[in-house]
Amino acid sequence: MDNNLKREIILDNYQDPMNRGLVEDGSYLKENTNNESCIDNIDMMMKIEDNIIKDIVFDGEACAISTSATSIMIRSLIGKGVDEALKIIKNFQNMIEEKDYDKDLLGELIVYEDIAKQPNRKTCALLPSNAVINMISKYLENK
Amino acid sequence: MKKEDFPMLDSEIIYFDNGATTLKPRCVVDKMNDYYTKYTSNIHRGDYEAAVITNNLYDGVRDLVSDFINCNSSKEVVFTSGATNSLNLVVFGFMRKYLKSSDEVLLTKAEHASNVLPWIKLSEEIGFKIKYIPLNEDYELTVDNLKKMITPNTKVVSIAHITNVIGDVRDVDSIGKICHEDNILFCVDGAQSVPHMKVDFKKSNMDFLCFSGHKMLGPTGVGVLVGKYDLLEEMDPICYGGGMNQFFEYDNSYELKKPPIKFEAGTPPIAEVIGLGEAIKYLMNIGMDKIYEHECSLKKYMIDKLSKIPNIIMYNKNSNSGILAFNVSGVFAQDTSVYLNHYHIYVRAGNHCAKMLKDDLKIKNTVRVSLYLYNTKEDVDRLVDVLSDSENIFKVVI
Incomplete structure (x- = not known):
């Protein structure tokens, strides 16, 4: 993907992120995620029914990379089954950590493929991943 | 004062994070x-x-x-x-x-x-x-x-x-x-x-x-x-x-x-x-009074210059020390700090360990420039130049 297009997608998702704002709904799981080495701090909420991710929302303060990554991840995961979601996240994490990954699974998340060139931003891109994994684990444990 | 006494300043960096730690002569x-x-x-x-x-x-x-x-x-x-x-x-x-x-x-x-x-x-x-x-x-x-x-x-x-x-x-x-x-x-x-x-x-x-x-x-x-x-x-x-x-x-x-x-x-x-x-x-x-005067006058110089940039929000213009907390409108503090680092300008972004201040300040995170004796007007000019071009921020940060 062209670098300008990547930047445009990231910027769009930073300035107008998908599903910003938490909800008052007990059927959602909730998780806070933050980076120890910087000041990103977001809350995420997720609704899963019959193993399908119905909704994800978030709120908080975070940099352009973290905020956009959260937005794009939300867009990529809503409607997916939990197994498929975990597979996407695993591939995303592998991409950020410069390990082998399946490009075809990632959709728009591919815009972060060069983030490893800025090692101090890797944790920003990975911010939403752990929260999503933890919420899915909670769902599977309590099923 | 004497930049040449500080080996870290032999390189191109401008060090504005003195509230966190200072360079060593x-x-x-x-x-x-x-x-x-x-x-x-x-x-x-x-x-x-x-x-x-x-x-x-x-x-x-x-x-x-x-x-x-x-x-x-x-x-x-x-x-x-x-x-x-x-x-x-x-x-x-x-x-x-x-x-x-x-x-x-x-x-x-x-x-x-x-x-x-x-x-x-x-x-x-x-x-x-x-x-x-x-x-x-x-x-x-x-x-x-x-x-x-x-x-x-x-x-x-x-x-x-x-x-x-x-x-x-x-x-x-x-x-x-x-x-x-x-x-x-x-x-x-x-x-x-x-x-x-x-x-x-x-x-x-x-x-x-x-x-x-x-x-x-x-x-x-x-x-x-x-x-x-x-x-x-x-x-x-x-x-x-x-x-x-x-x-x-x-x-x-x-x-x-x-x-x-x-x-x-x-x-x-x-x-x-x-x-x-x-x-x-x-x-x-050097003399502590001289250091204090230097920092206060440099902060005043910085505020005068930054005031001319429309999208800079300063939070503590009136305080009498070498510390300035600000944000670029619409930009997360950490993104501004990453942007400035691209030009070798070292600042700090965050709540600076004063986590209760957000209640009064109505904002959690700021960019902080904290001055010291080795900072100069030229350092401030460079900061101002880079921030004047802040439409450029996301091209650099992303």
């Missing part, structure tokens, strides 16, 4: 190297030549500190690992015995974590009340607001001399006088003031003063607690071991040495203390 590093390469030895126990040199240097730094901040004697100077450790020593060494459940301790919401969390922890144990003195519209502490909060139960006022986000210089002379008259102990966090201006322990009627070496051109790992001697005699150590005891016996009897030695268990940071001494000499040689 070559003389400080050389002095520490001398200890490691010419007279390494422990203190207070050797009879050989190197040990004598080390002893004299180490103890000599107490005299330097005593002159530097004007306390009654070098016996009031305790070496610690930093301001955080000094504040913890005051709270858990002294206040644990001193405070009762009906007492009140006054702090402000602009304090650094190290002047809040120890108090919260001790209040869990003892049950005394922590009250926060309200800040004015500039997020500063006024003497009037302090007076209004004092009750017959107020036993301690513990505040920063200069706060690390707003950078307001508290009127410690007046506050010290009020505390003294009302029999209130006055504990001062001097981490952001001692490196930047003349601080006078006696004149300001301080009971305790805490500061760090690394924020004043010295090494990391060393700090100072200055305490009135009679209070230090009352204070318990929070660390026990070698060097600080007179004797201990199998029947569990023991006796500790006198202050300040009783607070320095184990081998202290010898090289760091010696390095701190060299840093103090360097600062005294």
